[in-house]
Amino acid sequence: MSYKGSEWNKWDLHIHTPESGMANEFGNDWDKYVQSLFRSAIANNIVAIGITDYFTIDGYKKLLTDYLEDDDKLNSLFTPAEISAIKKYYYFP
Structure with missing residues (x-):
């Protein structure tokens, strides 16, 4: 039996969208926001x-x-490699 042990990952659990209305540098440009969010x-x-x-x-x-x-x-905004990464993320409200 192989035991992998703990796995550490980075989570960012405090992200605001343009819907928040607070310190929104993107206005209503959701495409720009989503590209910035996922590329970051x-x-x-x-x-x-x-x-x-x-x-x-x-x-x-x-x-x-x-x-x-x-x-x-997604295909209009990101490369296939980026989409692959984006689809692996966990999202929480």
């Missing part, structure tokens, strides 16, 4: 992302439905 996560080896908008989960829902569940949208 890839560059920093993040494996889990927590969306912590104030008083709403609308940003979390939009991220899931309009991007993560829409392969055409």
